[in-house]
Amino acid sequence: MIMLPTVVRNLFGGPATRMYPVTTREPFARARGHVEFNEDLCNQCGTCARRCPAVAIDLDKEKKEWILHPDRCIICEVCAEVCPKDAITIAPQWRAPFYKREAIIYHSKAVKEKGEKSSE
Amino acid sequence: MAPRTITPFGPQHPVLPEPVQLKLELEDERVVSVLPAIGYGHRGIEKACELNEYPKNIYLCERICGICSAIHGMTYCDVVEKLWPLDIPPRAKYLRTIWAEMARTHSHLLWLGLLADAFGFESMFMQYWRIREKVLDILEITTGHRVTQSVSIVGGVRRDIDEDQKKHCIEVLKDVRKEAEALNNVLVNDYTVKARTVGKGVLSYDQAIALGLCGPHLRASGVKEDCRTQGYWAYGDLSFEPVIATGGDSFSRAAVRAGELYQAIDLQLEAFGKLPEGELAVKPKGNPPANEAVSRVEQPRGEVFYYAKGNGTRNLERLRVRTPTYANIPSLLVMLPGCELADVPIIVLSIDPCISCTER
Numbered sequence: 001m002i003m004l005p006t007v008v009r010n011l012f013g014g015p016a017t018r019m020y021p022v023t024t025r026e027p028f029a030r031a032r033g034h035v036e037f038n039e040d041l042c043n044q045c046g047t048c049a050r051r052c053p054a055v056a057i058d059l060d061k062e063k064k065e066w067i068l069h070p071d072r073c074i075i076c077e078v079c080a081e082v083c084p085k086d087a088i089t090i091a092p093q094w095r096a097p098f099y100k101r102e103a104i105i106y107h108s109k110a111v112k113e114k115g116e117k118s119s120e
Numbered sequence: 121m122a123p124r125t126i127t128p129f130g131p132q133h134p135v136l137p138e139p140v141q142l143k144l145e146l147e148d149e150r151v152v153s154v155l156p157a158i159g160y161g162h163r164g165i166e167k168a169c170e171l172n173e174y175p176k177n178i179y180l181c182e183r184i185c186g187i188c189s190a191i192h193g194m195t196y197c198d199v200v201e202k203l204w205p206l207d208i209p210p211r212a213k214y215l216r217t218i219w220a221e222m223a224r225t226h227s228h229l230l231w232l233g234l235l236a237d238a239f240g241f242e243s244m245f246m247q248y249w250r251i252r253e254k255v256l257d258i259l260e261i262t263t264g265h266r267v268t269q270s271v272s273i274v275g276g277v278r279r280d281i282d283e284d285q286k287k288h289c290i291e292v293l294k295d296v297r298k299e300a301e302a303l304n305n306v307l308v309n310d311y312t313v314k315a316r317t318v319g320k321g322v323l324s325y326d327q328a329i330a331l332g333l334c335g336p337h338l339r340a341s342g343v344k345e346d347c348r349t350q351g352y353w354a355y356g357d358l359s360f361e362p363v364i365a366t367g368g369d370s371f372s373r374a375a376v377r378a379g380e381l382y383q384a385i386d387l388q389l390e391a392f393g394k395l396p397e398g399e400l401a402v403k404p405k406g407n408p409p410a411n412e413a414v415s416r417v418e419q420p421r422g423e424v425f426y427y428a429k430g431n432g433t434r435n436l437e438r439l440r441v442r443t444p445t446y447a448n449i450p451s452l453l454v455m456l457p458g459c460e461l462a463d464v465p466i467i468v469l470s471i472d473p474c475i476s477c478t479e480r
Binding site: 002003005006007016028030031032051053054074075076077078081090 | 172175176177178179180243244247250253257260261264265268270278279302303305306309310
């Protein structure tokens with residue numbers, strides 16, 4: 001009987017759940033959803049790969065590739081914090097589930113050519 | 121004498137979300153003796169922490185437990201800071217306190233829901249978890265994630281709570297308190313709840329001390345012992361008094377957690393009111409020096425103990441974690457013999473077992 005007021009309130013109140021996936025909630029502004037990479041800014045300094053706690057970032061200096069393993073990434077935001085060029089950002093939308101462990105390959109376009117003075 | 125049978129309780133059991141096995145020796149429906157078997161969830165996190173560089177361990181330590189993950193990360197930072205020793209800014213201390221109490225709020229709401237579920241009060245279980253969702257939402261708004269908050273770093277915190285978020289949090293917390301009061305009223309006064317919890321798994325004051333228990337489990341037996349009385353982080357500035365109950369049974373444990381739920385919300389509101397301005401973090405100089413440190417922090421389930429030993433490199437030489445459930449499991453050997461088989465789930469749940477913490 002003590003539960004009755006709560007039960008009656010629930011009878012007239014709306015449901016607490018959403019009809020997912022028909023209705024979805026907008027992610028919160030500063031939520032950590034997934035890693036976004038800006039190819040134009042990266043100079044392959046490698047700080048992100050060294051500091052990543054989950055070994056989710058690889059660099060291929062020969063091919064000037066920046067490789068993200070989304071299956072290892074724990075979205076801790078460390079890479080975005082340490083990037084000196086702000087090439088990495090964290091977007092609030094979560095990444096959809098995937099079936100294959102595939103790396104995402106980006107090309108770093110801000111790498112200085114040989115002979116030019118390195119910014120590191 | 122009736123024939124005795126041995127019944128395995130777990131490692132997969134509807135009432136236990138995590139793997140632990142209790143070998144129950146039964147005489148008809150009555151438990152004669154019990155033998156807990158742990159080791160199903162060992163992941164070698166302590167060893168992995170020695171192989172990682174020290175700032176990376178924060179994210180690993182947070183994964184020791186899914187419910188008190190924020191406090192694990194903070195305690196790790198706390199113990200590594202003590203190696204220098206490093207004094208963190210006051211605002212960081214307050215923010216850590218706020219997030220730790222938010223974690224306690226949602227952990228106790230989770231446990232109260234699970235208790236209701238254990239004795240078949242499904243609607244109350246859903247109601248508690250409905251409220252808990254609001255707390256998880258403010259955690260996500262302020263820290264960026266519902267479960268693994270990852271807000272603490274060695275030297276302070278990574279994120280700030282701005283004025284808008286603060287206002288929103290205070291509003292939500294007041295709302296949560298109001299709704300929790302209505303539900304806790306059911307928990308404390310309902311006949312069915314009392315019939316299933318009062319007098320089940322009784323531990324006296326002396327037994328609780330002799331067994332070396334910790335957390336709400338200890339306080340339910342009337343022992344006024346709480347790590348937060350040490351005054352770490354901002355607890356020294358806040359008005360804090362441990363919540364105790366004297367019954368020592370499952371009902372008292374529920375009452376203590378219900379009381380701590382209000383207390384956690386009050387502490388957050390007080391900390392929001394006193395939140396000082398200033399820096400969020402200090403940068404540690406060099407690597408952790410060759411030194412030893414110990415940190416004791418009150419988690420929702422009890423006292424967590426971290427020991428760290430540095431050796432001047434970027435890796436720690438040793439990290440040791442002792443979690444509250446490990447201290448509380450021996451009490452099952454005293455509480456369970458003599459009880460009915462039907463009461464076993466409630467008594468086991470009343471210690472708030474967290475097996476992934478225990479085994480790491």
